[in-house]
Amino acid sequence: MKRAEAIRTIVNALDAEAVIHATGMISRESFSVKDREANFYMIGSMGLNSAIGLGVALSCPSQRVVILDGDGSVLMNMGMLASIAEASPSNLVHIVLDNESYASTGGQRSISDHIELERVAAAVGYKYTKRVESLKDLSDEIASIWSRSRPAFLLAKVEPGNEEKIARVSHSPVEIKERFMRSVQIRA
Amino acid sequence: MNTSAVLKPDVVSIPSKEFCDALERHGFNFLTGVPCSIFNPLYREIKNRPALPYLPAVREDSAVGIAVGAYLAGRKPVVIMQNSGLGYSLNAFTSLVMIYEIPFLVLISWRGYQGKDAPEHILMGAKMLGILDEVGLPYIVLGDQDCRVEMARASETLERVHKPVFVVVRNGVLA
Numbered sequence: 001m002k003r004a005e006a007i008r009t010i011v012n013a014l015d016a017e018a019v020i021h022a023t024g025m026i027s028r029e030s031f032s033v034k035d036r037e038a039n040f041y042m043i044g045s046m047g048l049n050s051a052i053g054l055g056v057a058l059s060c061p062s063q064r065v066v067i068l069d070g071d072g073s074v075l076m077n078m079g080m081l082a083s084i085a086e087a088s089p090s091n092l093v094h095i096v097l098d099n100e101s102y103a104s105t106g107g108q109r110s111i112s113d114h115i116e117l118e119r120v121a122a123a124v125g126y127k128y129t130k131r132v133e134s135l136k137d138l139s140d141e142i143a144s145i146w147s148r149s150r151p152a153f154l155l156a157k158v159e160p161g162n163e164e165k166i167a168r169v170s171h172s173p174v175e176i177k178e179r180f181m182r183s184v185q186i187r188a
Numbered sequence: 189m190n191t192s193a194v195l196k197p198d199v200v201s202i203p204s205k206e207f208c209d210a211l212e213r214h215g216f217n218f219l220t221g222v223p224c225s226i227f228n229p230l231y232r233e234i235k236n237r238p239a240l241p242y243l244p245a246v247r248e249d250s251a252v253g254i255a256v257g258a259y260l261a262g263r264k265p266v267v268i269m270q271n272s273g274l275g276y277s278l279n280a281f282t283s284l285v286m287i288y289e290i291p292f293l294v295l296i297s298w299r300g301y302q303g304k305d306a307p308e309h310i311l312m313g314a315k316m317l318g319i320l321d322e323v324g325l326p327y328i329v330l331g332d333q334d335c336r337v338e339m340a341r342a343s344e345t346l347e348r349v350h351k352p353v354f355v356v357v358r359n360g361v362l363a
Binding site: 020040042043044045047048049050051052053054055056057058059060063077079080082083087173174176177180181184185 | 218220243245246247249250251252253254255256257258259260261262263265279280282283284287288289290
């Protein structure tokens with residue numbers, strides 16, 4: 001499946017979840033499919049969206065949190081998988097779009113072609129882990145993800161490459177912050 | 189803040205209980221970080237403080253990311269780190285915290301102060317304040333004035349500048 005199809009499937013299934021996006025094409029593609037106030041687009045600090053997601057999840061237990069991640073991002077900060085599993089927030093789902101490459105810098109190979117990140121997540125103690133390779137399987141998993149034990153980890157293998165002319169996120173970082181805070185703290 | 193005033197060579201000791209009272213008084217309610225031995229007395233005190241919950245982080249940049257998430261969700265965070273963690277977390281400050289304008293308190297220990305420490309701390313001990321100045325991060329060196337005054341200033345600055353404020357802690361200042 002293409003990453004854009006995967007993102008569309010995920011985004012169309014969202015309700016009021018706060019979604020903490022990895023930097024780069026994942027933020028941009030999600031923004032292009034459907035911009036939401038509860039989307040946090042992280043434009044720098046690669047690898048830290050999982051940390052941000054944990055901070056939100058622990059601080060607001062009634063808020064469902066999705067970390068929308070990439071393989072390069074997870075590999076850059078694999079220690080965070082341990083932190084998330086140890087803190088064990090039940091309101092958190094960690095989705096990884098694994099294209100085995102760094103799409104935002106020219107498609108260089110990442111090492112997730114040899115590393116099964118979902119097994120790493122299982123080993124450190126995520127309560128549910130799953131790998132999907134087809135759009136149908138992704139769609140089925142997304143539909144039932146909040147009925148799984150959590151924190152849950154869902155890895156979707158996607159094809160490398162980018163759609164043409166993906167827009168950049170047009171909101172400033174401060175705007176992203178302010179509207180995200182408004183949307184999360186309504187539920188606090 | 190960030191004055192070039194001469195730092196008094198003899199550190200004045202502040203009881204951790206008093207320091208934690210100040211943290212609570214100013215509404216800080218979410219702590220994360222990676223330990224430094226200079227903060228041992230502080231760590232012992234926060235164990236007894238349900239109002240100051242602490243989440244251990246695996247590295248200082250992750251601690252900063254967690255603090256950002258806590259702030260976005262309405263908490264008032266504190267990050268605790270040894271100054272060796274400043275290098276690890278610098279990109280988190282320059283490409284996340286400062287561009288999204290996220291304020292929180294950073295308690296940072298000053299290993300290598302006055303060039304007296306193990307070799308791995310000497311360079312950062314000498315350069316830390318200069319690095320914070322270069323990047324534009326405000327700091328207070330704890331122990332030069334009444335800690336209640338210093339904490340009030342730190343808290344007020346946080347509200348005003350929408351940036352993290354570093355409270356720099358030398359060995360022996362927190363007892």
